[in-house]
Amino acid sequence: MNQGSTTQGALPLAGKHALVTGGSRGIGAACAQALLARGARVTLAGRDAGSLAAAEASLRVLSPPGADIAIQVLDVADEDSVRAGFAAAAGRFGRIDILVNNAGQAAAAPFGKTDAALWRRMLDVNLTGTFHCTQAALPAMLEAKWGRIVNVASTAGLTGYRYTAAYTAAKHGVVGLTRALALEVATKGVTVNAVCPGYTETDIVRDAVANIVAKTGRGEDEARAELAAGNPQKRLVQSGEVANAVAWLCLAESAAMNGQSIAVAGGEVM
Template sequence: MNQALISQHMPLSGKHALVTGGARGIGAACAQALLLRGARVTLAGRDAQALAAAQASMSTACPPGAEIATQVLDVADEDSVRAGFAASAERFGRIDILINNAGQAAAAPFGKTDAALWQRMLDVNLTGTFHCAQAALPAMLEAKWGRIVNVASTAGLTGYRYATAYTAAKHGVVGLTRALALEVATKGVTVNAVCPGYTDTDIVRDAVANIVAKTGRGEEEARAELAAGNPQKRLVQSEEVANAVVWLCLAESAAMNGQSIAVAGGEVM
């Protein structure tokens, strides 16, 4: 394949992308999409067994020669992030693309949101994004090229009842995205966020189970309740989020900076 065809069909060839929370859901879909566009991909997360299973699955689905590795780390732990990122860079070269996808969601009325739940939502969703961006950014600045995409939520653009801590954390991710994007705007690095609505992932399946347990409604009724906020009356698919993420990583998307793009069927405009 000549260079022009490689550039067209594998526009991220030679780039190293690290995806946190890469073993399942949106993270796995992002990793797969990046691999198909030629990137070397590191799947990062806390569960070594889940990462290995995702790696094996992706290896069979990708073209021969696709480079994929795993890295166990905890985004809420700064030392773990720095050690994990250093090991990944030693394996595949500097991290050119960082997808901050690791996150947790927990629902509780405000009066029942204790300090531990509040802190856990901040640690994983917001502080984890901070740690990872700090670890990856110096090499991007040195190379004068980089892409950071933070997976936030429509909860970062509007309010979600019974999810105060999660919503506050995701608003923080949107704010971090905007502030950092301005800092690096002249450095060849872009920082953006995608904000999915309710997406058909483990987090939403847990939410459905929670609704069923607390209300006695059927599973389909619970799923319909979550989908009702989407004008298309459906759950978003992980691959749809991944398409937006990968587009932001392309060289041709260099003018996209500081944006928080809702992938939600029109839920937020």
């Protein structure tokens, strides 16, 4: 097993193995970069092998020399896929010390037009996926008496947004899961926290902008400004800003942070 370069050995997460779901783009890729910069070995997990390979290539250019990066194809909504994928990742880099549950989907629809299929899809990926991945990673953390679980939720998990009932319910569920599990493991060396981004410059927001333009006829700039208006800073959050919060929660000196849901949203939620 490659333990990384001498330079990495002085970094705060050297020797730790982090697995990031939804790791091929956006917040997931930014989290991977932030963890690699702090010395962790990182497995990028997701459903699309091509996208994961492209992300791995990009991260190798941005990361310290000797950084350990691997990809793992899996579907967070499929328990068997998660368990097989996590076992393969652990066989490659050792037990998973840090789990970033970032994989997610967002879909907008009025409640009356939210059918059972959309409801199930939002819960399967955003909430049940977090459950499957956490169950797969937690036993080894408990055995080692050290672990960090960070769930990427949303400000939608802290407040309500119209036309996103299924997504908002799922993200509230992620926050609730975070709080409940944090209490269970509080004396076992494992912390469980959530990071709740506001509207962030990602594919999800680009899709939301396109949806607003298509349905209202507004221009793209006007649609983006509408999404940014809820942020007191009047801007979209950047993926790197979310990733820095995630990486900080993974540090040894952040051990007192447990069961928290940190909004990265410019003051939108206080």
